[in-house]
Amino acid sequence: MKNVMLLAMLFVAAFAQAQVNVTGVVTNKTTGRPVTGATVTIQNFGTHTDNNGRYYLRLRDAGTYPLMVSFIGYTTYLYPTSFTTGDNTINVSLEETGLFVKPVEISSLRAGATAPFTKSSLSAEDIKKQNLGQDLPMLLNQLPGVVTNSDAGAGIGYTNFRVRGSDVTRVNITVNGIPINDAESQGVFFVNMPDFASSVNSIQLQRGVGTSTNGAGAFGASLNLSTNTFNDKAYAEVDNSYGSFNSWKHTVKAGTGLLNDHFTVDARLSKITSDGYIDRATSDLQSFYTSAAYIAKKTAVRLNVFGGKEKTYQAWNGIDSATLADNRRYNSSGTEKPGEPYDNETDNYQQTHYQLSLNQGITDNLNFNVALHLTRGKGYYESYYGDDSYTEFGLPNPVVNGTEITETDMVRQLWLDNYFYGGVFSINHSMKKFNWSLGGGWNKYDGDHYGKIIWAQNGGIDKDHKWYDLDATKTDVNVYWKGEYSPIEKLSVFADMQYRHVGYDINGFRKRPNVEQHNKYNFFNPKVGVTYHVNNFQYAYASFAIGNKEPNRDDFEAGTTQTPEHETLRNLEAGYVYTSQRVGLQANVYYMNYKNQLVLTGKINDVGAYTRSNIPESYRLGLELQGSVKLGSYVDVAANIALSRNKIKDFTEYIDDYDNGGQKEVNHGETDISFSPDVTGGYTFTVKPVKGLNIDLLGKYVSRQYLDNTSIKRRSLDGYYVQDVRINYLVPQKLVKELGLQLMLNNVFNKMYVPNGYTFSYIEGGQLITGNGYLPMAGFNVMGGVHIGF
Template identity: 60%
Template sequence: MQKKLRLLTLLLGMSITASAQLHFSGKVLDDQNGKPLTDATVLLQARRTHADRTGPEGGFSFSGLPSGNYTLTVRYIGYRTITKTIVLDQDVSGYTVRLTHTGLFVKPVEISSLRAGKDAPFTRSELSAEDLKKDNLGQDIPYLLNQLPSVVTGSDAGAGVGYTSLWVRGTDASRINATINGIPMNDAESSAAIWVDLPDLISSTGSLQLQRGAGTSTNGAGAFGATLNLSTNEFHEKAYGEIDNSYGSFNTWKHTVKAGTGLLNNHFTVDARLSSITSDGYIDRATSDLKSFYTSFAYLNKKTSLRFNLFSGKEKTYQAWNGVPEDTLKAGNRTYNGLGLKPDGSYYENQTDNYLQTYYQLFLNQEINERWNFNVAAFLTRGKGYYEEYLPDESLSGYGIPDVMLPHDTIRQTDLVRDRWLDNYFYGTVFSLNHTGKGPDWNLGGGWNRYDGKHYGEVIWAKYGADKDFRYYYNMAHKYDFNLYWKGEQAIAGGLKAFLDIQYRSVQYNINGFDKNPDLVKRNHFDFFNPKAGLSYRLSPKDRLYASYAVAHKEPNRDDFEANTEKPPKAEQLQDLEAGYDRNGDAYRIHANVYYMSYRNQLVPTGRINDVGAFTRSNIPESYRLGLELSGTVRFARIFSAEANAAFSRNRIDHFTEYIDDYDEGGQKKVEHGETDIAFSPDVVAGFTFTATPLKNLDISVLGKYVSLRYLDNTSDKDRRSLDPYFVNTLRINYTWHLRWIKEIGLNLLVNNLFNTRYNTNGYTYSYIEDGALHTENSYFPQAGTNFLVGVSLGF
């Protein structure tokens, strides 16, 4: 393992060296008024593609270039893309590119008001559609983020299709705020973004930004580990079409067809996508059948854009959320799935999770003048689905069913099949008013939403006692969420900028009973004040320092209220201090940041699970995360490039008290542990991507990911309650042809887990005392050995 860490350190070190050859630099300006365009995309393509984004003065720069012919492409939102051929046989500086405005208001205001800007003092990573396409062969969104700093991913089915997990800085999906075009995506009750409900959304995503830490103010659930913003509201001036097909291990198939009209009658655009993903999964019977569509209709003129999005996802997955018991795993059966097991040794065929989720989004973006614009959006998210399961020997009384009296016997238990339903509406509005120009640049925004959710269960078959479709529980939940924020950025002097962000958020969450406790009614109200402030200082056009302080709060989720009936859970508070340094060199980039995240009443897993494999959590008075994150990229020796990142952290609970069920004497035994590690929080997460471009448009990459030991609970018990560290590698090959009669033919290959490493990405633990001894039972989620995905795409 030391050799592997030395390799990662070497790659990071390479980010400060580069072999200088030819230099090419210039500026991107508005053709009409000569103003510099900040954050324009500049691509320089020959054998390989070099990419840069313009700085505050519109500047771009490339070094280490071999002589020859290049294709220069410059893109900027609201302007016509320009493509031209240039010949480099000597250094070129002061090259000027002038872009012409389309005359249409196409800037996605709903995203710019939420995302951290180029000089905002927050830690972030960004991926473009081109970046995402390299890996988009059917695996879920978390897997496409796997190489970003401090990111850890996992899969119930073991191969990245179906239910997947995402952790950032050790925090799980319930603390990661996700928005699509600024619209909240997180489930209102669990607070988690459930990506399986929107399969292949990434094929309609133009860009995404992942902010680590508290981040800037956003809409929806509070961000405690990260904020993920996805944008699908991209403007395509010209008509296009694309067909993507891929196949891989475990009979995995992905089929995607998408097309767009381009600009019709100088005002209208229509974009559409249809997708299907199926897989047998690595784990036994962990099949996935995922379908989705995406449509977007837009009207554009000089100062107005009106857009309507309608997209939907339907998933049917065989349940694999119980993992593999430790004894079974040690016996060599890594693919065991006990869910659906019947007394005769067969398995119930429809032990599945089924859900349909549809998004309706309507946006109005309006420019008032050069300094002012605003955005208003309305949305409705409609979700309905159930999971079905076979259960043997269930107590009739647990379902409110009387015992069955026979002449010579009384039936108190029965085999049965039940469906547990969610039926919900989530709707509301978001808005922002934005000012740029003289004085500070600022945004005033916010949103209001309401969630109405039905929870009910039905016994659809029972060997004894119940009629078909007997409803054994029904309850409702309502949640209201309002937030208002103001954030501004002001240049002070000499490259120094100040940032201020103030948010008020009010949450009302009413729960009218639970399935196992229908009479428990909860009325919960929370008021949160979340201030954020920071400084950003540009030492030079290439160098930047930043520091920020942020406060964030988050309400408990439904499971927390259900699992803590005697002592209601408290809201969490986070104080996040961040500081970082960026350097964008001609042929390299480096980034370093430190953070200190101090929690009060953080909700952490206790090691116990409920009946669908979900963790229960309880408040911990004081805890913290202290970390260092490094990342770098470098181009060298004409055909090579490397990217690497490493995150080192200390994640601690100041004093942890464990409660263990005591089967001998009843009740629970209290165990004091003092300072311990926070569950699922690795001390080291690192990754690298090494790419060679031996031929034009051919990229051959080797990717690596290392995750250190993680604990299954908060006892820091390495021997009995932990996940072993792992280091896995991936081979990726991308090759593209450009022909006269077709825009693009692409070939993509992923060979995952190249060296057949045996590793687990997730698990859970439960301990109890019986016969005077402590017993610990663990289950794990093994990941597939060497497997592949290959894809072919046609672009028109």
């Protein structure tokens, strides 16, 4: 035994001695100050510099390899460097490009590296290694507290995500500082932005209220997407992927690099198609992205134009429990048509975004950003309906061969035609002890809702007959000031104040055209926080923030006597962060206290519709832990877990009573908030057996989710654990700049799980009858891809 231990110790000592350790500091060549966040790459091993500009890498073998150090706003450092066994110290000084290429909107909206808010980030490298065609929400799956789902079951088409139990309508989402949440539903439909991840160079997800931002109030999280990257060298890339369910992705990207020392142009074209896991849940998605910029020493002007066009077969109906057991891929959409399902039961939408921004440096410490934007959206979803009555559409019953016809099969389209436009601005000032930003925006939405009947079996209806045509307008004005001050060396204090005004006018609803709503809101959203820097590797923080949010369009269908109140969230966050070159740890606790949160109670309002109702008190209390460690050159491990308690303090359910008419009230006392699992967790175990090859084992666990707010187990989704395998291989060759192979093995244990659904209950024949709807995900499936860079 002693001999075995001695051999093991000798092996470990020899292994440690054989390591090639590389450390150093990256600084600004002119000022000598450390450069935080610079990318350092040696022999396909990469890392980023910490707050003091330091980096650490461990190589497999000694030798001479290219050392590349890059950061936005600096000329890339790339030189062959000799590395010997043992410790190597290589310091690098980066020279500024002399061009104003730092995205100002990032510094004004995102939480800084040590700001007192809970956040996670994904870099371009993180996005690239998993971007095989699935919609952007699926790429967030391994972040703490995130749960994803897909109507079509495979991540292409309609996809969504929740953060700490809050759905996307409560997540503020911006692209380059410009809001993209739909003004009325307040959601974001990523199906309208297919393959947008291929143009995103960084993502920050703030959990909780977070810092002030543009657009709808952050009530669960803020997601900031940035595309304004700078490429000083010309490039071209081709990505092709194919996988299960006949899923294809084709992407072509190219950029000019810097032309005449001032101009750049970048462009992308993408096409994604899939048959979907669910029957007939097809997707045909097309998108483009273009960006042209003029960049000088203190000025940057950029025009972004991007858009998407989607046609997806509807797959949002879900299935009941019996069908889930026997035929979980069944799709009821289109089956009202006799015989074969209607072949065009589809959702069709096209959306184009225009962004024109000016970044202007005034001094080394002062700059500002102004941006104008326009989003143009138009589309419809088409459905086949059997035996619809003429009177429902305000039409007389036709007489055919002397017989009055009261019903007919028909095909109808529900249209949305809208414009969203406005401007945002920010002024940013940075000093050694005091940084501040002043910003805001004015945004206007004009939307037209109308319906057309394009075919009727029994006649009596003119083709393209409009049975409703209703518009809505919404104005959103906000202004904020945020500042961070360091009174002593290790302490910084943060303050943030936002005023937001919303005016929302709705001139009727499809089912209730005579119900109009005209509402105005004035919100004050303050935030305060403190950060204590223990040393260069660790800090602790605490913050308190208040967020207010107006109701969604559907909530206003309640009628004028039951207009819902706005919601208020009081959010307390506290955490600890440790970051070194090999180890990263973050622990945080949060308390989110709601006043008048809008939830479904089953109650019918005064116009006979089921809409959300305000409940007086509810809360979320949680603990989130995440960590990562580099175990030498061959193994990396990252993991996170979120534990939470999500409660409504006193919940009353309203159940339709078909026996006696009206509704029956049932008080459940304290209950769980729907779709809020007590436990979520994930891990990524990375092995690098040979040069250029990364094998990632990814696991995701989500505990039980309740479909409504009653905490009744039969109205819930079972918890699940899903295991994926991701393989990325950079092929050594000299024909092209980069040749990469990717393989995603999703759900390798073929888990039959369901992350999303709905429930309904009623009383009939003296019994309480409950039905659940489930939207299942695919079992084992595969996606492979090839990346070629020139």
